[in-house]
Amino acid sequence: MATVEYLGATRRFDPEAAPAVDSMDLRIDDGEFLVLVGPSGCGKSTSLRMVAGLEPVDEGEIRIAGADVVGKRPRERDVAMVFQSYALYPNMTARQNMAFALENARVPKADITRRVAEASRILQLDDLLDRRPANMSGGQRQRVAMGRAIVREPSVFCMDEPLSNLDAKLRVSTRTEIAALQRRLGVTTIYVTHDQTEAMTMGDRVCVLDKGRVQQVASPQELYERPVNTFVAAFMGSPPVTLIDDVPVESGHAVIGEDRVPLPIKVEAPTVIAGLRPDGWELSSPEDPRALEFEVLLTEWLGSEHFAYAKPCGDLRGASIRGERVIVRIGKKETLSPGAKLYARAISGEVQFFDAVTERNLCA
Amino acid sequence: MNNDAGTHRHGGDRRRLRGAIAYLAMLVVVATVVIPLYFVLITSLKPRPDIYTQPVMWFPDEIIPDSYTTVFTAVPFWEYLRNSVFITAVLTVVQVVLGVLSAYALVFLRFPGRHAAFLFILASLMVPKEITVISNFALVAQLGWTNSFAGIIVPLAGVAFGAYLLRNHFMSLPGEVIEAARMDGTPPMKMLWRVVLPMSWPTVAAFTIITIVTEWNQYLWPFLIASNEKVAPLPVGLTLLQQAEGLTNWGPVMAGTVVTMLPILVAFLLLQKQMIKGLTAGAVKG
Numbered sequence: 001m002a003t004v005e006y007l008g009a010t011r012r013f014d015p016e017a018a019p020a021v022d023s024m025d026l027r028i029d030d031g032e033f034l035v036l037v038g039p040s041g042c043g044k045s046t047s048l049r050m051v052a053g054l055e056p057v058d059e060g061e062i063r064i065a066g067a068d069v070v071g072k073r074p075r076e077r078d079v080a081m082v083f084q085s086y087a088l089y090p091n092m093t094a095r096q097n098m099a100f101a102l103e104n105a106r107v108p109k110a111d112i113t114r115r116v117a118e119a120s121r122i123l124q125l126d127d128l129l130d131r132r133p134a135n136m137s138g139g140q141r142q143r144v145a146m147g148r149a150i151v152r153e154p155s156v157f158c159m160d161e162p163l164s165n166l167d168a169k170l171r172v173s174t175r176t177e178i179a180a181l182q183r184r185l186g187v188t189t190i191y192v193t194h195d196q197t198e199a200m201t202m203g204d205r206v207c208v209l210d211k212g213r214v215q216q217v218a219s220p221q222e223l224y225e226r227p228v229n230t231f232v233a234a235f236m237g238s239p240p241v242t243l244i245d246d247v248p249v250e251s252g253h254a255v256i257g258e259d260r261v262p263l264p265i266k267v268e269a270p271t272v273i274a275g276l277r278p279d280g281w282e283l284s285s286p287e288d289p290r291a292l293e294f295e296v297l298l299t300e301w302l303g304s305e306h307f308a309y310a311k312p313c314g315d316l317r318g319a320s321i322r323g324e325r326v327i328v329r330i331g332k333k334e335t336l337s338p339g340a341k342l343y344a345r346a347i348s349g350e351v352q353f354f355d356a357v358t359e360r361n362l363c364a
Numbered sequence: 365m366n367n368d369a370g371t372h373r374h375g376g377d378r379r380r381l382r383g384a385i386a387y388l389a390m391l392v393v394v395a396t397v398v399i400p401l402y403f404v405l406i407t408s409l410k411p412r413p414d415i416y417t418q419p420v421m422w423f424p425d426e427i428i429p430d431s432y433t434t435v436f437t438a439v440p441f442w443e444y445l446r447n448s449v450f451i452t453a454v455l456t457v458v459q460v461v462l463g464v465l466s467a468y469a470l471v472f473l474r475f476p477g478r479h480a481a482f483l484f485i486l487a488s489l490m491v492p493k494e495i496t497v498i499s500n501f502a503l504v505a506q507l508g509w510t511n512s513f514a515g516i517i518v519p520l521a522g523v524a525f526g527a528y529l530l531r532n533h534f535m536s537l538p539g540e541v542i543e544a545a546r547m548d549g550t551p552p553m554k555m556l557w558r559v560v561l562p563m564s565w566p567t568v569a570a571f572t573i574i575t576i577v578t579e580w581n582q583y584l585w586p587f588l589i590a591s592n593e594k595v596a597p598l599p600v601g602l603t604l605l606q607q608a609e610g611l612t613n614w615g616p617v618m619a620g621t622v623v624t625m626l627p628i629l630v631a632f633l634l635l636q637k638q639m640i641k642g643l644t645a646g647a648v649k650g
Binding site: 081088100105 | 540541544547548554562
């Protein structure tokens with residue numbers, strides 16, 4: 001059991017270019033499940049590999065259980081890793097794959113047998129123990145890879161997109177299994193993913209990265225409700241938030257079309273950016289003078305929810321919608337075909353406001 | 365509709381033509397390999413007068429093993445065979461072991477001068493053997509190694525090719541498996557034996573067979589160093605058959621060639637399965 005701390009940790013692949021991980025500061029508590037999330041190339045895998053010891057730290061420190069591990073070999077760190085490709089040894093059976101690290105550490109034979117049996121029981125691997133990876137399905141290989149990490153009883157688990165090679169259904173069930181397993185074992189876990197749904201459902205806290213920099217570290221709920229900037233707002237949540245640029249500010253109100261939404265704090269700037277989640281809109285009618293008019297492009301019916309993708313057609317008073325597209329949650333029974341008109345207005349408590357220049361949340 | 369059928373038939377014709385050309389090319393390649401071999405074999409089995417008849421006899425009237433008897437009696441064949449086996453075995457073991465170890469060091473160990481070492485190996489591959497023959501001979505003579513196994517083996521034991529081939533193969537192994545082994549705290553030699561080599565047998569087998577064939581067929585260098593059956597390998601010994609009776613004695617030479625080829629054929633049969641098998645299956649996804 002251990003805490004993991006990044007103290008200004010930096011990794012530069014190319015001295016000319018921007019660092020892959022830029023002076024990262026982050027503290028992961030003992031037993032916490034922390035998810036690192038961000039788009040491709042944001043540095044999430046690199047920062048995970050820095051903890052594992054597979055990637056050097058160019059500046060700053062990384063501490064595991066209080067001790068600086070920079071320069072230490074992976075085997076001296078007591079960290080176990082689950083790889084995206086699983087990286088099982090192809091010539092060994094599941095049992096041998098799991099026992100390998102323990103043999104290297106000269107754990108007594110009886111202990112190895114006991115620990116492999118225990119991991120096998122937890123992960124329901126008993127039928128697979130004498131099979132080689134070539135004769136297993138993707139889900140089975142994934143479980144063996146988990147087993148290989150568990151038997152070591154490490155202080156930290158590092159998981160690098162361990163579910164991305166599974167099919168959608170298995171991914172959802174394995175997601176909950178991993179989260180439950182982590183809670184049961186209580187081992188500090190760093191989990192990398194590019195999938196914001198995985199991030200929201202699995203993590204105690206989620207760290208959003210972009211361009212090698214930490215954007216926000218918070219609980220999934222806080223990230224969704226109080227994103228620090230437009231990047232976090234746009235990245236978290238599915239379908240994504242709609243951002244409206246250059247919304248005029250008039251006497252403490254944001255003017256969205258004919259509607260006036262009160263701003264939560266005093267704003268000096270002439271414009272702000274408004275962010276609305278699909279459920280931040282209220283459907284209205286042509287008679288409502290405060291409603292905005294949209295033309296439906298397509299609808300997505302997901303069973304429990306129903307979304308309309310639409311483009312604005314009314315006067316926005318100089319404001320513009322990013323991507324020229326809004327996403328609105330509509331009633332399950334609603335029938336809207338492409339080309340139909342849609343009238344909606346913002347629910348005032350549901351709008352998030354960002355600075356027009358820095359794009360930071362005005363309330364953060 | 366008619367048009368469609370027409371193009372279809374036309375396409376079929378072109379495909380057939382392409383197929384015919386491909387088969388013709390294959391036939392030419394096979395013929396260039398098989399005809400000389402066939403000729404070697406029948407010449408070794410012909411009665412002596414038939415070898416020299418004009419026009420050439422492609423199908424001998426009579427098959428006799430006399431040439432083979434000559435091979436085993438006229439020259440110390442068994443000594444040559446023993447020398448060949450010894451030289452090839454030592455060179456193959458040395459080249460495979462050193463090749464694997466140096467490639468492993470080049471790819472998986474971090475040490476200063478790693479890149480320089482690799483460039484040096486690459487550079488030595490680019491020097492033709494013929495150029496080093498004279499200086500090597502002078503050195504071997506100085507050491508008093510002429511007509512000795514050391515004189516034949518040591519200069520041939522360079523591992524540049526093996527190191528290069530195996531390095532490229534090791535670089536192509538799935539990186540995450542190697543990283544997993546690092547995370548599992550695998551010591552370097554165990555990493556080689558339990559992780560790297562099990563994924564590399566096809567390449568190692570291919571390199572082994574290449575080495576066996578090359579060393580078995582070495583001619584120029586052993587010819588320069590060996591002066592009698594104490595150390596001379598088969599290819600050098602066979603030349604003695606040639607001049608046995610003042611005129612080129614093709615029957616026994618061909619019989620000797622056939623006998624020399626046989627061990628290599630056996631080695632091929634034993635190792636070909638290993639070469640074809642893909643062993644990384646199941647390591648990573650897919």
